[in-house]
Amino acid sequence: MDQEQHTHGGGSGAGEPQGREEAARLWHKAELVTPMAIRAVATLGVADHLAEGARTAHELAEAVGAEPGRLERVLRHLVTEELFTVHHGDRFALTATGEALRSDHPWSRREWITGEG
Numbered sequence: 001m002d003q004e005q006h007t008h009g010g011g012s013g014a015g016e017p018q019g020r021e022e023a024a025r026l027w028h029k030a031e032l033v034t035p036m037a038i039r040a041v042a043t044l045g046v047a048d049h050l051a052e053g054a055r056t057a058h059e060l061a062e063a064v065g066a067e068p069g070r071l072e073r074v075l076r077h078l079v080t081e082e083l084f085t086v087h088h089g090d091r092f093a094l095t096a097t098g099e100a101l102r103s104d105h106p107w108s109r110r111e112w113i114t115g116e117g
Helices: 003-008 016-030 033-044 057-064 068-080 110-114
Strands: 084-087 091-094
Touching: 033 068, 033 110, 057 068, 068 084
Parallel strands: none
Antiparallel strands: 084 091
């Protein structure tokens, strides 16, 4: 078996769609983007700044000292993970799950996630 077949499962063939699905499942299990994104917004205290209502990524970035474009990408990823929602295309708000990132939430997980608790 040459290196190409060993690394990529043998190229195209009858098992390719299944192999692609299995590789996607493996990536989903191993990817670290979501935990790192959650830790980043917890460390920055983003949820505390959303306690009063929805804000734009630019407003949040200014409040927490982050770069607006990067923060928006992280927030949009966490929308897909149901920690935030988007209103009117650019205003982010907390979901019930995201509320647990607030420092004043009765079941707050912020300190646990950031390693401060």
